[in-house]
Amino acid sequence: MKPDQLLRDIQNQLNDSSADKSDLAQSLASLNTAYQKQSRQLDRLTKLSDSTEAKLSQTNSKLEKLLRNLSRFVPDAVVAVLMREGAEQLPANSREKITVFFSDIVGFTGITERLEPERLAPLMTDYFTQMTEICTKWGGTLDQFIGDAIVIFFGAPASHGTEEDAVRAVGMATDMQNRLETLRTKWASEGMSLPFEVRMGIATGYCNVGNFGSHERLHYTAIGTAVNSAARIQSLSPPNEVMMAEDTYMLIRDHYKCDEDQIVTLQGHQHPTKLFKLRAGQQDNTERSLAASADGYRFYFDPQEVTDKEQVRALLEQALHSLDQDSQKTDV
Amino acid sequence: MPSFILEATARTPQVTLDPEAGTLLLLGESYPEDVPSFYAEIHDELEAFFTNTDSALHIDIKLTYFNSSSARALMELLDMLDEKAGNGKNIAVTWHCDPDDDITREFAQDISSDTIHITVEIVELLPEDNS
Numbered sequence: 430m431k432p433d434q435l436l437r438d439i440q441n442q443l444n445d446s447s448a449d450k451s452d453l454a455q456s457l458a459s460l461n462t463a464y465q466k467q468s469r470q471l472d473r474l475t476k477l478s479d480s481t482e483a484k485l486s487q488t489n490s491k492l493e494k495l496l497r498n499l500s501r502f503v504p505d506a507v508v509a510v511l512m513r514e515g516a517e518q519l520p521a522n523s524r525e526k527i528t529v530f531f532s533d534i535v536g537f538t539g540i541t542e543r544l545e546p547e548r549l550a551p552l553m554t555d556y557f558t559q560m561t562e563i564c565t566k567w568g569g570t571l572d573q574f575i576g577d578a579i580v581i582f583f584g585a586p587a588s589h590g591t592e593e594d595a596v597r598a599v600g601m602a603t604d605m606q607n608r609l610e611t612l613r614t615k616w617a618s619e620g621m622s623l624p625f626e627v628r629m630g631i632a633t634g635y636c637n638v639g640n641f642g643s644h645e646r647l648h649y650t651a652i653g654t655a656v657n658s659a660a661r662i663q664s665l666s667p668p669n670e671v672m673m674a675e676d677t678y679m680l681i682r683d684h685y686k687c688d689e690d691q692i693v694t695l696q697g698h699q700h701p702t703k704l705f706k707l708r709a710g711q712q713d714n715t716e717r718s719l720a721a722s723a724d725g726y727r728f729y730f731d732p733q734e735v736t737d738k739e740q741v742r743a744l745l746e747q748a749l750h751s752l753d754q755d756s757q758k759t760d761v
Numbered sequence: 762m763p764s765f766i767l768e769a770t771a772r773t774p775q776v777t778l779d780p781e782a783g784t785l786l787l788l789g790e791s792y793p794e795d796v797p798s799f800y801a802e803i804h805d806e807l808e809a810f811f812t813n814t815d816s817a818l819h820i821d822i823k824l825t826y827f828n829s830s831s832a833r834a835l836m837e838l839l840d841m842l843d844e845k846a847g848n849g850k851n852i853a854v855t856w857h858c859d860p861d862d863d864i865t866r867e868f869a870q871d872i873s874s875d876t877i878h879i880t881v882e883i884v885e886l887l888p889e890d891n892s
Contacts, residue, residue, distance in 0.1 A: 466875065470836050473871050478829050480864040 432467060435460040504570040507649045510586055522639030526591050527584035527651060528598040528631060528677055530569070531659035532560075532605070535626040535668045537577040543623060552616065553577070556625075559608055567601035572650050580659075582651050585638040595633050595680035599707065602629045602671040603685070606709075609669070630663025632656075632674040632695075654697030661695055662704060671707035678705040762813050765806045773799060774824060778806050783816045788890065791827040800834035804841065817851035818842075822869075823890045825859060832868065839872055839881075846878035854879055857886040 439456045442448040500508050534540065534556075541549060557574065564571050564581050568589070572580040581601070583594035606629070613625055636653030658674055666672035674695070678687055687705040694701045735741050762780040769775035774789035785807070793799040810818065820842070827835065839854070846852045856869040866883060873881030 469871075469875060470833070473836070473868065474829055474832055476871075477832050477864065477868050480867075481829075484864060 432460060432463040435463055504572070504649060505565060507570070507586060522637055522641070523585075524635055525585045525588070525638045525651075526633065526635050527582045527588075527638060527655060528591075528595040528633045528680075529636070529651065529655045529659040530579075530581040530583075530598050530602060530629065530631050531656075531663040532579045532602075532627050532629045533663055534577040535624070535628060540623055540625070548621075552621065552625075555612070555616075559612060560605055563601055563604045563608060567597045567604065569598065569601055570649075573648075578660075580656070582636075582638075582656075585651065586649075591633070592680045595631075595677050596684050598631050599671070599673065599677070599681045599685050602631060603707065605629070606669060606671060624668075626668035628663050628666040628668055629671040630659045630661070630666055630673070631671065631677050632658035632662055633676040633680060634658065634674075654695075657697060658695045661693075665691070665693065665704065666706070670709070673705050673707065675703045675705065678703075762810065767802075776803055778803075778810065780810055780814060780816070783818050785818060785820045786823070787821070788823045789825065791824055791831040793831070796828075796830035796834055800831070800838060804838060807838075807841070811845055811850055815850075817853070820852070820854045821857065822854065823857040823886060824865070825862075825886070825890075827865075836872060839876060839879075843876045843878050852879050854881045856881055856883050857890060858883055859886045862886075 435456055439453065439460065442453045442456060496508065496512070499511075503511075544552070557579075560579055561571060564579075567583075568587075569581040569583050570585060572582055574580075581598070583589075583598045584591065588594055589597065606627070609625070609627055616625065632655045634653060634655030636651040636655050638649075638651045640647035640649050641652065642648050662672050662674055672690060673681075673687070681687075686708040688708055690704045690706040692701045692703050730741075764780065765776070765778040767773065767776040769789040772790070773793045774787050774791050777784070777786045777788075779785075785803075791799075807818075822835070824831075842852050842854070854873075856865075856873075858866040858869060869881060869883050873883070
């Protein structure tokens with residue numbers, strides 16, 4: 430019998446002066462049993478709820494770890510869509526106007542032959558990490574690393590408009606070249622004597638974008654003439670320069686200064702097209718690291734990497750102090 | 762008495778009460794939007810079964826997930842069955858638990874310690890019931 434029924438029985442027995450006290454005692458004992466059972470059931474439900482919560486927390490931790498790892502293999506923009514809406518909602522293969530970036534290290538084979546593997550691996554990790562960070566900052570979709578080459582596109586899965594996508598691609602390339610200048614000084618200070626020069630090419634055009642591959646293994650990528658053009662333009666770019674197709678230049682000319690370079694016939698194009706070279710020295714305002722060198726002076730400073738600000742401040746003051754003392758000696 | 766069947770949905774398990782075979786099966790996941798109504802329907806069908814027949818009833822619980830409200834409803838269902846068994850009905854319960862699911866197994870063990878007239882046998886859930 431349920432506790433509420435037992436309570437009603439007890440109430441009736443109390444109201445009935447002729448009721449047998451032994452019946453009342455029996456009802457009270459039954460009520461006590463029912464109460465204890467409900468108490469056990471409550472404990473059981475609490476335990477179940479706590480266990481489920483703990484399991485959920487473990488699952489969440491695993492999911493977060495998986496997500497962090499996933500972001501290392503799949504473009505962030507794609508991960509965002511997967512998280513928000515699921516794989517079914519990834520846009521089906523579609524034709525989009527995108528801006529494609531392609532970079533390659535000059536003479537990489539020679540570098541790999543001359544550098545010890547234990548030196549090459551951290552160098553490449555440093556390079557790819559820094560370039561990926563800049564790609565993320567500008568909202569690019571990191572398509573793939575092909576050996577030492579990097580392929581990035583703007584305009585899919587999310588687009589900010591064709592012009593803005595192109596401006597972002599060129600801004601990212603500028604940012605990368607500036608960061609590379611800083612990195613070269615850093616690597617030189619660490620004893621790296623080989624040149625580390627990078628060519629970059631950019632092209633804009635319609636591509637098929639989406640998940641290509643088998644049902645088991647898909648790769649979100651872009652296929653089309655703009656990809657081939659970006660690779661070809663990169664190969665024509667001088668070391669440490671950014672070259673772009675006329676289609677890209679027309680979109681970014683109000684934002685970045687460029688110089689007309691050469692006329693070529695790109696694969697998939699019926700007519701020759703002009704290539705434009707991005708004028709060097711155009712800083713991205715968000716770049717805060719500094720690098721410079723002169724006789725008796727080699728300077729590399731990246732505030733994002735500084736862990737001990739006091740130590741850096743003391744070193745700078747010591748350098749200024751030494752400079753002042755030398756100046757006074759010269760003046761005398 | 763015809764069979765009572767509820768097809769499984771994303772939130773509710775498959776429920777099959779076969780009066781002729783004397784079996785009740787709960788299979789799938791249980792987190793209905795309206796838990797009391799969902800289990801009340803099963804409760805009513807069982808009451809009708811016990812009113813109409815004296816046949817034995819074997820219950821198979823194959824739930825891979827159930828929320829707290831469903832757990833409470835299951836406890837009430839087993840209470841009712843225990844009471845029926847106390848009144849002479851022949852009832853047996855087999856709870857199929859995923860070997861990796863400690864939570865469900867402990868819950869089933871806990872419940873079985875509270876029943877007086879029926880025994881709850883706990884067995885391993887087969888892979889085909891967990892898909």
